[in-house]
Amino acid sequence: MAWTREDMARRAAQELRDGFYVNLGIGIPTLVANFIPEGINVTLQSENGMLGMGPFPTEDEIDPDLINAGKQTITELDSTSYFSSADSFGMIRGGHIALSILGAMQVAENGDLANWMIPGKMVKGMGGAMDLVAGVKKVVVIMDHNARDGSAKFLKECTLPLTGVGVVDMIISDVGVFTIDDNGATLTELAQGVTVDEARQRTEANFKVAEDL
């Protein structure tokens, strides 16, 4: 019984601290907003120009001028402010955002991240991902531990074009939690029912295992 998408999002929410300004990426990271722990007050930044993102609107609250970075309709809060894309990335690049949670195609054991391009195949673009990983203080990746064909995504070295070099601080996957720092990667938590052996089989990267596992 490995972790589900919701389990991963719930675990990522444990990284939130009271008062944090946070940017959540598109996909599973967006779900983290549903699991913010009680008593923790965080402000969600949307890089298209909004601080203080509210929940999805009801049918009659829909406003085409109010979307998030995933182009989904959303709502504002009493605390909300709006600003230009230049100001938005000033916040990001300038180190004012505490935490970024995003998806990945590949992560390397030194924290390299690839999540924007498959040469010759997929041309979508990096959007704000390169700015986020370069400027935000802590970067957490949520991803399926393996690709659909079963191949490893947590690698010794990324084979896809990079989004950032040595930028990932933590990976939360269906297998468990890995932290990455100057000393390399460490498996710090296992998802229910997953063994260290299974984690090793499904991973190409070198990693240490935390003593309490």
Place this chain on the structure above:
Amino acid sequence: MKKPYPEATSALEGVLFDGMTIMAGGFGLCGIPENLITALRDSGTQNITAISNNAGIDDFGLGLLLQTRQIKKMVSSYVGENKEFERQYLAKELELEFNPQGTLAERIRAGGAGIPGFYTKTGVGTLIAEGKEHKDFNGETYILETGLIADVSLVKAWKGDKEGNLIFRKTARNFNPMMATAGKITIAEVEELVETGELDPDQIHTPGIFVQRIIQSKDLEKRIEHRTTRKQGE
């Protein structure tokens, strides 16, 4: 010189030419200059370099100019919503320069502010950094990015007055204010064009000096890409 024009087609008269560079505001389909994009398509202008965060969708926004093959090159950060774009690019019918979104925003801001280049750590060690000057500050490596300007910038605002002062609304602001500053000629379309003096000077986002022509939008669609809702009471 009077800034207000009756509609989009006349507002574009005399400023378009083949091979020109155009900036178009908007994030996805939010805050795009709908009337001006349609008029640009109808003008038949060819070989356009378009600087815009996204490429619209297949049948709306800048996607309209991709359908008619009027765009030679796009400078964008994300084009994932447009399948025709992907097809033209992979078939090498279209040039593409990807910029990280924040780098794109800052290049436009810099261009409009007369700053020819700046250093950023965004993209260091990636494809984006190839061929760019690297420089260390305080032990960290940065790359040199250049400012961007356009022959014509097309922007969308909520309200504007006859002096060209603009006020944006919610997340429809996005790239519009910077692009207004970076156009040799900037044309704004607004939902409500009011008399000079009706806007509170303290609330103006883009001062009229940056806007040369202005129109009131007609028949805006304001399409929504991902209509996402919650149930009442949730």
